[in-house]
Amino acid sequence: MKNLRSLVFLMLLALSPVVAWSEEVKLPAEDLATLVSSAVANNPELKSSQAKWQMFANKAKQASSLEDPMFMFKLQNLVAREPFSFGGSDPQTAKVIGISQQLPFWGKRAIKQEVADYEAESYKWSIEERKLELTRMVKETYYQIWAVDKFLGIIDKNLQLLGDIKTIAESKYSVGQGVQQDIYKASLEKSKMLDMQITLKQQRQSLAANLNYLLYRPGNTPFGTIADFTLPQITLSAQQLNEIAFDKRPQIKSLINLSNKGQASRRLAEKEFYPDFNLSFEYMFREKVDTDMVKDPGYNMFTVGVTFNLPLQKERRQAMVVEASSETNMSLEELNGLKNNISYTINDTLAQLDRRRKLVELYKGGIIPQAEQSLESAVISYRVNKVDFLTLLDGRMNLFNYERELYDSQAEYMMKLSQLEAAVGSDLISTSAIQITLPSAAMPEKTQTPAETAPASEHSQHH
Known part of the structure; x- marks a missing residue:
């Protein structure tokens, strides 16, 4: 009888995880x-x-x-025989900056x-x-x-x-x-x-x-x-x-x-x-020229312009x-x-x-x-x-x-x-x-x- 009770107890222990698992997998x-x-x-x-x-x-x-405005810088009318002379020898030489805007x-x-x-x-x-x-x-x-x-x-x-x-x-x-x-x-x-x-x-x-x-x-x-x-x-x-x-x-x-x-x-x-229009503004920086052949005070100049298609x-x-x-x-x-x-x-x-x-x-x-x-x-x-x-x-x-x-x-x-x-x-x-x-x-x-x-x-x- 004691062995039979032990066997039943072991079987219940073996089955208990199965019962618990079946309850866990029950979906809401x-x-x-x-x-x-x-x-x-x-x-x-x-x-x-x-x-x-x-x-x-x-x-x-x-x-x-x-559109973004466009900025411009240029060296204008440089003398070819003196490419690194940026002014003082020719009145037409100038440094120019400018800005333009498309409208x-x-x-x-x-x-x-x-x-x-x-x-x-x-x-x-x-x-x-x-x-x-x-x-x-x-x-x-x-x-x-x-x-x-x-x-x-x-x-x-x-x-x-x-x-x-x-x-x-x-x-x-x-x-x-x-x-x-x-x-x-x-x-x-x-x-x-x-x-x-x-x-x-x-x-x-x-x-x-x-x-x-x-x-x-x-x-x-x-x-x-x-x-x-x-x-x-x-x-x-x-x-x-x-x-x-x-x-x-x-x-x-x-x-x-x-x-x-x-x-x-x-x-x-x-x-x-x-x-459509394009407005532009340019400013020229000129140098004074004082030679035997040319005399120029070198006044600065500016240019205002508008272009359109x-x-x-x-x-x-x-x-x-x-x-x-x-x-x-x-x-x-x-x-x-x-x-x-x-x-x-x-x-x-x-x-x-x-x-x-x-x-x-x-x-x-x-x-x-x-x-x-x-x-x-x-x-x-x-x-x-x-x-x-x-x-x-x-x-x-x-x-x-x-x-x-x-x-x-x-x-x-x-x-x-x-x-x-x-x-x-x-x-x-x-x-x-x-x-x-x-x-x-x-x-x-x-x-x-x-x-x-x-x-x-x-x-x-x-x-």
Whole structure:
């Protein structure tokens, strides 16, 4: 007896590290807001875009600066036979210093600054657009992982159910009330479930690796569980969402700045028909000359001058005007195309959200409870030989497919909502005009007052 107690004690000591390890590797639930913040803070592509914006912002600071003045020093009219005689022998010999400054035509510097500012501003809004796109990708991957986890849970439940069904079939066969083929069919269905389980686990690993890529962390970083969520119901109309998008969407603001840049570039091109100037000042230091042949007091002299280019190349300047006009037209047409795409995306996504929400309500409130009752009845009837094995398997498969459709619709709803937020350029879930409800056939929808929906356009995740 003493040896047996010692053996049990040693076995408990050996198992204790395993228990502790299994508790340590249990991962906490993942928070979507934290994941999005991490992606925005760490994603290298976004950091590259920010560096690009800083580059153009500093270029804008240089745009209106004058060129550096030019300083000049020369020895003028030296006598060739006396190259090192800098004065005193010839009245035309002099030491000259001078300075010159290039001055563009009036108004060019201000327009250059305007062009550079518009370009830098467009890149700044491109960063905000990239943040929206990155947020959308993180959210979509997050909800795809949630759906895969739910599918794996369904498979675990079905594996247990198939095990119970196989046990019933074996019991019936052992007493001569069943056929051996039912046992084989149950084993085959279980193998199919295991095959699906392997595929889904691989899919989850791939999705987790993609999310780690977006968050710029090691690809093998484990990803924890995802808590269940309720479906937000959007009460804003398509027209209201379009107004929010036209006001908040960063890409629209970026294209507006590019259009303004094109208009400013055209004004700058028109200024090229006027000359630029160069102002210069020179001062001559002369030496007194007193020889038998020449007498000169050697008074110092100065020279003031202005030079300017002659803008005779009309074709080149006209082409610059046409280039700037084309840039403006291109930006405006891209802006019109984007607005058209936003309107289509909003209307199409709202229709899909409505369909998915109704499907969730239908599955939760009707189809799945009925399928569960049908399967339960089929199991009971199979025990007493009132239904055949195929009917039992058909009931199990129907419930399996309906549960998958439920989770797929929930995940798809949230992914479409993420796409809608990216199209609108605003976080719709945190807006006061958004009502959070749990889809249920028995739960009536709450109607919000105009006071609750009024400030919707004032809230946005990205400014």
